[in-house]
Amino acid sequence: MADEDPFDRDTAFPLLGEELLAALDATGKRRSLAVGEVLFEAGDRSSEFFVVMSGRVAVIDGYGSAIERVVGVHGDLRFVGELSLMTGQPAYNTAVVREAGEAIVLSRDELQAAISANQQLGDVILNALIARRALLIGLGSGLRLIGSHLSPDSRRLREFLTRNRIPHSFLDLETDAQADQLLQRLSIAPRETPLVLSGSLALRNPTNNEVAEALNLKPATSSEQVCDAVVVGAGPAGLGAAVYAASEGLSTVLVDSVSLGGQASTSSRIENYLGFPAGVSGSELAERAAIQATRFGVRSAVPETARALSIEDGYHVVQLDGDDRLRARTIVLATGASYRRLNVARLADFEGAGVYYAATQLEAQMCAGEPVVVVGGANSAGQAAVFLARHVSRVQLLLRGGDLAAGMSRYLVDQVQAASSIEVHLHAEVRELHGDGALEAITVEQTDADSVRTVDARALFVFIGADPCTTWLSDALAIDEHGFVLTGQDLQLTHLDPAGDGRQRAPFPLETSRPGVFAAGDVRSGSIKRVASAVGEGAMAVRLIHQYLALLAGAQAG
Numbered sequence: 001m002a003d004e005d006p007f008d009r010d011t012a013f014p015l016l017g018e019e020l021l022a023a024l025d026a027t028g029k030r031r032s033l034a035v036g037e038v039l040f041e042a043g044d045r046s047s048e049f050f051v052v053m054s055g056r057v058a059v060i061d062g063y064g065s066a067i068e069r070v071v072g073v074h075g076d077l078r079f080v081g082e083l084s085l086m087t088g089q090p091a092y093n094t095a096v097v098r099e100a101g102e103a104i105v106l107s108r109d110e111l112q113a114a115i116s117a118n119q120q121l122g123d124v125i126l127n128a129l130i131a132r133r134a135l136l137i138g139l140g141s142g143l144r145l146i147g148s149h150l151s152p153d154s155r156r157l158r159e160f161l162t163r164n165r166i167p168h169s170f171l172d173l174e175t176d177a178q179a180d181q182l183l184q185r186l187s188i189a190p191r192e193t194p195l196v197l198s199g200s201l202a203l204r205n206p207t208n209n210e211v212a213e214a215l216n217l218k219p220a221t222s223s224e225q226v227c228d229a230v231v232v233g234a235g236p237a238g239l240g241a242a243v244y245a246a247s248e249g250l251s252t253v254l255v256d257s258v259s260l261g262g263q264a265s266t267s268s269r270i271e272n273y274l275g276f277p278a279g280v281s282g283s284e285l286a287e288r289a290a291i292q293a294t295r296f297g298v299r300s301a302v303p304e305t306a307r308a309l310s311i312e313d314g315y316h317v318v319q320l321d322g323d324d325r326l327r328a329r330t331i332v333l334a335t336g337a338s339y340r341r342l343n344v345a346r347l348a349d350f351e352g353a354g355v356y357y358a359a360t361q362l363e364a365q366m367c368a369g370e371p372v373v374v375v376g377g378a379n380s381a382g383q384a385a386v387f388l389a390r391h392v393s394r395v396q397l398l399l400r401g402g403d404l405a406a407g408m409s410r411y412l413v414d415q416v417q418a419a420s421s422i423e424v425h426l427h428a429e430v431r432e433l434h435g436d437g438a439l440e441a442i443t444v445e446q447t448d449a450d451s452v453r454t455v456d457a458r459a460l461f462v463f464i465g466a467d468p469c470t471t472w473l474s475d476a477l478a479i480d481e482h483g484f485v486l487t488g489q490d491l492q493l494t495h496l497d498p499a500g501d502g503r504q505r506a507p508f509p510l511e512t513s514r515p516g517v518f519a520a521g522d523v524r525s526g527s528i529k530r531v532a533s534a535v536g537e538g539a540m541a542v543r544l545i546h547q548y549l550a551l552l553a554g555a556q557a558g
Helices: 018-027 108-117 119-139 152-163 177-185 208-214 236-247 262-266 282-295 361-366 379-388 410-418 531-557
Strands: 029-033 038-040 049-061 069-074 078-080 094-106 143-147 168-172 195-198 201-204 226-232 252-255 299-301 306-312 315-320 325-333 337-339 371-375 394-398 422-425 428-434 441-446 451-456 459-462 466-468 517-519
Touching (some): 018 094, 018 108, 018 119, 049 108, 108 119, 119 282, 226 531, 236 325, 236 531, 379 410, 394 428, 410 422, 428 451
Parallel strands (some): 226 325, 252 299, 325 517, 371 394
Antiparallel strands (some): 029 094, 038 094, 049 069, 143 195, 195 201, 306 315, 428 441
């Protein structure tokens, strides 16, 4: 196997200059590298950070298996490592010394200290680690998921890994002979799939929770420990709140039922977010924010589902799945909203097998070269149509209304209209879905012409709005007639103090009917449904938390 580095990317594989090397040398220690030495293996949680001063180190996917391959080689003045060094996840590849030499070695804590002390060093290393994660995902490196594309559990795990930006490949038992051969070597029956493999890790048809625990996405929580803030929901608002809270010294726990990034992470390209003139994918934006949160000490738990909100001994309590509970002085609700579903027969039959509520690289790969239909008239539908047009043969965009610009930003309207492979159909609604096991065609009614037609479609992408994720709150907080949480001046006298905990003041702008509980982002009544405003509300909630805690401290002192 030739040791050829397939990437020539300055960002992912930077050469370190003398000043940055000196900073790392001052923090770490020098050691020799011997040919054949394994620096870390896939699955290791205690992997170290290596700066290669001389010699060569190969990064190998599937080390020791029949499908072993070199995904990168690091030579003089380059460093070995991946994003898991910062997030606490296990390593997804194995590093093996191919040419003897010398390296500077730092532990995870030493690396974080060096990055915190040197902004330029932090920028170089973090940008490289993020770029490498993207490259591993694009290569299908890392974990191996073996199963059938027809299996709901396989689709569930693929979505979970994709949403959490976990590098992995999918071996389909229906089409890949290699998958069946691998199962035979491992003495695993097809009925025991889907199977998750990484190093010595082998999980047979695991739950999302089991995968999360294996990948250290779900650190243990303690009901005895009281933190300053629990943030429920890890979309832009929740991530914004967590980053700002932790950066200002508040002990913070971030909880989400699916992944860090929320629904924004499923957006293929956000082009109107301040500071990213070339646009940024939702997953990349979420990943960068998650790294910031980790650097500031935020404890995150994914997937953890909030089930109830209560008060106990003067503290707010968030009840999670099982017996886990989180106690906090303040709460930020950033649970966002869940996708609305079409009222069409057999919809559930095709969800995950042709009907999707996100347009990411995963879905694009599944329907590459095929015709697809996108339903919706807002920005999310426009972004999906433009993104998919680069991967599929034809996109038909269906709108109930008669004006594409009514709910879509002008820049997206221009892109949709300029794309030759996108057909826009106004006054159009989905009436039937057709297929045997997988989606094959869709019946569409043209409501302005009272006509019906059937179109070929291997995928249907639905972006018709969302409903607030507030059912778990029960009667704990005041909500509006649509289920969104009321805050600030929108609260009436009758809405205040439902729990009897008292408030001799007007509520803060983002404060709910329960003192010390704040709402930010899409879940809040009257919010602006934009990523930038959600991040802003998350930051604003932290400022209000400080005011609330100051009042609380004053009352206790009095």
